[in-house]
Amino acid sequence: MTDTDSPATVEKVQKRIVSLDQFRGYTIAGMFLVNYMGFFAICPVVLKHHNTYCSYADTIMPHFLFAVGFAFRLTFGRRVKSEGAFSAYMRVVRRLLGLVLVSLIIYRVSPIAKTWSELQSIGVWDTIAGPLKRNWFQTLMHIAVTSLWILPVIRARASIRIAYMIFSAVAHVVLSYYFYFTWVNSPPNGIDGGPLGFLTWTIPAIIGTLACDWVVEAKDLPRVKPILIWSTVLMLLGWGISCGTRFYDVPVAEQTNPAYQNQKLAAHPVIPDEAQFKAKQGKPFTAYLAEPPFVKPPNQGQRKWNYWMMSQRAGTLAYLVFAAGLSLFVYLLFHLACDRGNWQIPLFRTLGTNALVAYILHDLVMEAVKPFATKDSPEWYAWGSFVLFFWITWLIVRHLEKNEIHLRL
DSSP states (O other): OOOOGGGGHHHHHHHHHHHHHHHHHHHHHHHHHHHHHHSSTOGGGSSOOOSSSSSSSSHHHHHHHHHHHHHHHHHHHHHHHHOOOOHHHHHHHHHHHHHHHHHHHOOOOOOSSSSSHHHHOOHHHHHHHHHHHIIISSSHHHHHHHHHHHHHGTSSSSHHHHHHHHHHHHHHHHHHHIIIIHHHHHSSSOOTTTTGHHHHHHHHHHHHHHHHHHHSOOOSSHHHHHHHHHHHHHHHHHHHHHGGGGBOOGGGGTOHHHHHOOOOOOOOOOOOHHHHHHHHOOOGGGGGOOOOOOSSSOOOOOOBBOTOOOTTTTTTTHHHHHHHHHHHHHHHIIIIIITTTOOOOHHHHHHTTTHHHHHHHHHHHHHHHHHGSSSTOHHHHHHHHHHHHHHHHHHHHHHHTTTTTEEEE
């Protein structure tokens, strides 16, 4: 029996943790915003994905993984106690494989070939390589695969989970060095970290499990100061790791060279070569500092794409460490407001308690509303269509909530 299986803990978690539902509902609402408005030219830059730094849009998916880790840790101990270890593990594996299947259905793939002979000539790997990078490995697939990856340590003590998180992060760096960073950033470009992205998506998921311990195992109310400190440490550490991107600044004399202008990826994107290290020697301290999160870095003519920048496309280490700390901080705000202040927003409750339905529905509703808008729509029309999309999606989810219909995997 783990600490989360103790009688006091079991009694405490019988009730839903309001802060977690509200946090998840906020994340769903944020997803609605960035996924819909990112289509329009008038969309603020911070609401779009940019692949080279962390925008507000890039903070949403880590929130999902954080909430998944929190909820996974919260419920799995009880399931083991009530069903037995073997049955509980098999049940979770079946449900996560079911989510994999749902992901393959939801994230549709364009026709691979026009004729049977063409399909035969493509070959198995060339047939699935594109969907692996561009289609299948989006949010739900990453949730399923990352949950399967952390399943062996989900009930372990904190030190083991942290060690597992560090091991996963190091594995991602090593694989990125040998081939992965270049592969996921080569046509067809990857999305959300690609098929090996689960290694760094493990970071917010494991941090979510630690937040669960902090909330559930507290005898009364958890102390705020330690969680505030650790969220700050993680955010600063993520930014500190991103400072490695400064080794990929293009010298001023070379910035007008057409060869440099057309080259997007650095020649040595993970470990800088000797010349890059020497170029920084004698420079002032500020020459080693990266732009803070949410601030756009120089373009590819002035700095080549590399592993140390914050990139959701590549699922880089700096991005996920910073985002995990931010998720922890945002959750802390919801804890203070909801668990201590008895405050909640009905909208977030509706979306947060039926998140899978809201996720699936929002894409269907977008496909129904967006054909009546154009990329260059004026601001009033773009935001008006967003309100319509949001209202329709909420209306359906709210109807399901009233009838106590929930979809969970």
